[in-house]
Amino acid sequence: MAELKHKKLFLLDMDGTIYLDRTLFPATLPFLTRVRAAGGRYLFLTNNSSRSVEAYVDKLAGMGVAASPEDFLTSTDALIARLKSRPPYRLCYVFGTRSFREQLEQAGIPVTDRPEEAVDCLLTGFDTELTFQKLEDACILLGRGVDFYATNPDWVCPTWYGSVPDCGSVCEMLFRATGRRPVVIGKPQPEMALLAMEKWGYTREETLLVGDRLYTDIACGVHAGIDTAFVLSGEGTLADLETSSVRPTWIFDDIGALSAAMQGSGQEPVPSKEKERQR
Numbered sequence: 001m002a003e004l005k006h007k008k009l010f011l012l013d014m015d016g017t018i019y020l021d022r023t024l025f026p027a028t029l030p031f032l033t034r035v036r037a038a039g040g041r042y043l044f045l046t047n048n049s050s051r052s053v054e055a056y057v058d059k060l061a062g063m064g065v066a067a068s069p070e071d072f073l074t075s076t077d078a079l080i081a082r083l084k085s086r087p088p089y090r091l092c093y094v095f096g097t098r099s100f101r102e103q104l105e106q107a108g109i110p111v112t113d114r115p116e117e118a119v120d121c122l123l124t125g126f127d128t129e130l131t132f133q134k135l136e137d138a139c140i141l142l143g144r145g146v147d148f149y150a151t152n153p154d155w156v157c158p159t160w161y162g163s164v165p166d167c168g169s170v171c172e173m174l175f176r177a178t179g180r181r182p183v184v185i186g187k188p189q190p191e192m193a194l195l196a197m198e199k200w201g202y203t204r205e206e207t208l209l210v211g212d213r214l215y216t217d218i219a220c221g222v223h224a225g226i227d228t229a230f231v232l233s234g235e236g237t238l239a240d241l242e243t244s245s246v247r248p249t250w251i252f253d254d255i256g257a258l259s260a261a262m263q264g265s266g267q268e269p270v271p272s273k274e275k276e277r278q279r
Helices: 028-037 053-062 075-084 098-106 132-144 167-178 191-200 214-224 238-242 255-262 272-277
Strands: 009-012 041-046 072-074 092-095 121-124 147-150 156-159 162-165 207-211 227-231 250-252
Touching (some): 028 255, 053 072, 072 075, 075 098, 075 147, 092 098, 092 132, 121 167, 147 167, 191 207, 214 227
Parallel strands (some): 009 207, 121 147, 227 250
């Protein structure tokens, strides 16, 4: 793989990597400006399917980051690409937010929020509008044997006060109730990283994935065959390395330390094995 200073495409996780909840990390804007000034490109990759790209544009604008829809790839985008690559389903039950359902509908996916007889697929995402009725509907459908997809396996979503259950936790509940597990589409699967490189014409050697979770962000990069930077500003900790088989290329305290290392100052890029020895 190419050295850190030769990276041109930066695939950035968002919550826990460039901000936390609605607070932008101080080093984020300087990092983004530096990437663009050097002729590189960054894309925001998120497993959070609860909001549309337009909502993320507005959220970042509220934190002082100017972005356009072309700067994002979401797990919903990856799910839509997967669904369009196979024979169409008759009707998909959407277990998620209204925004998630609207995005699928706008992409031409036949959707419903009722467990009708024609339903032959269950689509689950991070649901901030969760009800018991959705859990019951999902169990009914899974008992019928419908296909089952999930946008992401994240156990929790970080907030300013701690964490809340994410899509992975809900899917675990459904597994305990029905014995069915979903086909996971977002990170840690490689589709989002591969789509980004294909869309913008960068090679694996030119690409770096930056994230705060080993089991989703870093695993996505590993599966896609690209270098990764594990930042300790969100959910992930050095202790996670003790129980995970996933190994990042480098580890940084935060995106500011990554930015300094790219300039040849501040914290040097620390290979994961060396960082573990420093604990």
